[in-house]
Amino acid sequence: MVPLAFISSTQTVPNLNKVPRHIAIIMDGNGRWARKRFLPRVAGHSRGVEAVRGTIRAAIERGVEYLTLFAFSSENWRRPVEEVSFLMQLFIKSLQKEVSRLHENGIRFRVIGDRSRFEPILVKAIAAAEELTANNTRLHLTVAANYGGRWDVLSAVNRVLARQPGLTGISEEMINDELSMSFAPEPDLFIRTGGEQRISNFLLWQLAYSEFFFTDALWPDFDGKLLDQAIASYQERERRFGRTSEQLTVSKGGEVERHA
Ligand code: IPE
Ligand code: IPE
Ligand code: MG
Numbered sequence: 001m002v003p004l005a006f007i008s009s010t011q012t013v014p015n016l017n018k019v020p021r022h023i024a025i026i027m028d029g030n031g032r033w034a035r036k037r038f039l040p041r042v043a044g045h046s047r048g049v050e051a052v053r054g055t056i057r058a059a060i061e062r063g064v065e066y067l068t069l070f071a072f073s074s075e076n077w078r079r080p081v082e083e084v085s086f087l088m089q090l091f092i093k094s095l096q097k098e099v100s101r102l103h104e105n106g107i108r109f110r111v112i113g114d115r116s117r118f119e120p121i122l123v124k125a126i127a128a129a130e131e132l133t134a135n136n137t138r139l140h141l142t143v144a145a146n147y148g149g150r151w152d153v154l155s156a157v158n159r160v161l162a163r164q165p166g167l168t169g170i171s172e173e174m175i176n177d178e179l180s181m182s183f184a185p186e187p188d189l190f191i192r193t194g195g196e197q198r199i200s201n202f203l204l205w206q207l208a209y210s211e212f213f214f215t216d217a218l219w220p221d222f223d224g225k226l227l228d229q230a231i232a233s234y235q236e237r238e239r240r241f242g243r244t245s246e247q248l249t250v251s252k253g254g255e256v257e258r259h260a
Contacts, residue, residue: 008176009186009209013241020188020234022066023059023227024210026202027052029194029218036218042086047220049094056107056141058224062231066140066184070202074114074148088122091145095125099132106138112180113147114155140184149204152180181206189234193219193226211237 007014030044037043052069059067072087102109111126118126156178160170176182187203187210195216199207213230215222238245 007185008172009241011172013243014185016188016239018235019063019231020211021064022068022185022187023064023189023191023230024068024070024187024203024207025055025190026070026192026194026200027219027222028192028196028200030220032194033218033220042083042090044218044220045087045090049090051220051222052094053098054223055227056102056139058227060105060107060139061224062227064139066142066187068112068142068144068181068184068187068203070144070147070200072113072145072147073201074146074151075201077117077146088119092119092122092125095122095129099125099129102129102141103133103136106136107133108136108138108140109133110140110142110183111145112142112152113145114151115146117146142181142184144202147180148201149199150201152203153205155180175205179205186210189213189230191215191227191230193217193222209239209241211239 027048030048031041032044033047034041034044055069056067071091076087077084099109109129109132111130115123115126153175156175157170159178160174161167181203186206186208190202190207190210191213192198193215195214197214211234213233215226215230217226238248240248
C-alpha cells in the first residue's frame, strides 16, 4: 500500500480526516502589529514567536499531524539589512531556547528552504534540532526559511535530472519524491494572517487542492481560537478534487468517500 503521506491529490483522491492532517500557515502582519503600537517592526517579529508557541500547542491539542510555518521567504532578503539580520538572530535564539521543549513534547522539527545563505551557526543549530527530534512523531513541525515555491520545484527537477541524466520526460512522482516536503501529505488547510490574499511563493506545488483561509488578524494576535475558526471553516468545505457534489457521500466521521 502507498503510504498516505505520499498520495498526490491530482493522481488519487485522498481519504480525509475531520481535522486537517496538515496545516500550512503564512504568518504575516508582524510589522503592522508593531507599527500600530508605535513600536519598531522587529518588535512584531519577537511577539510573533510567542504566537508560534501557542499555535503549536493548539495544533497538537486539535490532533493536527503536520504544521508548516512560513517564517522567511526567498524574497524577504529584499528587506532592510537590519531587519533581515534581526530575523536571523531571532531564529537562532528561538531555536536555542525552544528545541529541548519541542523535543520533550514529542515534536519532530524540520526546516525547508535554501540554507546556503545562512550563517554557519544557524545551519548547525538547525541540523542539531533536526537530529535531536528525528524520532518524534506527535507533531511534524516544519519551518520554511529562505523558502520559495519555485526554488522547491526547480531544485526537485534538477535533482531528478542529476540522478538520471538523459531523461526525456519527468513524471509527477519523480518531482513529488524530490520536493522538500516529500515526507508529508499535501496541506489540507492553508491559512494566511495579516489580511493579504496571496501565496507569496509559498508551497506552490503542494497547495494544488488545499482549502484556503484568510484572516485579517495579524500574526502576533493569532491563537487557538483563530485556529479553531479556520478549522471550523475547513470543516464546512466540500472537497471535491474535481468530482461533482453528487459523487460524494459524507460519513458520520466526517470522512468524504467516493461512490463506487
Ligand atoms: C511576517 O510579517 C513575517 C515575515 C515576513 C518575516 P511581516 O514582517 O511581513 O509584517 P507586515 O506584513 O509588514 O505587517
Ligand atoms: C510572506 O510574507 C512570507 C512570510 C510570512 C514569511 P510577506 O510579507 O513577505 O509577503 P508579501 O511581500 O506581502 O507578499
Ligand atoms: Mg508581510
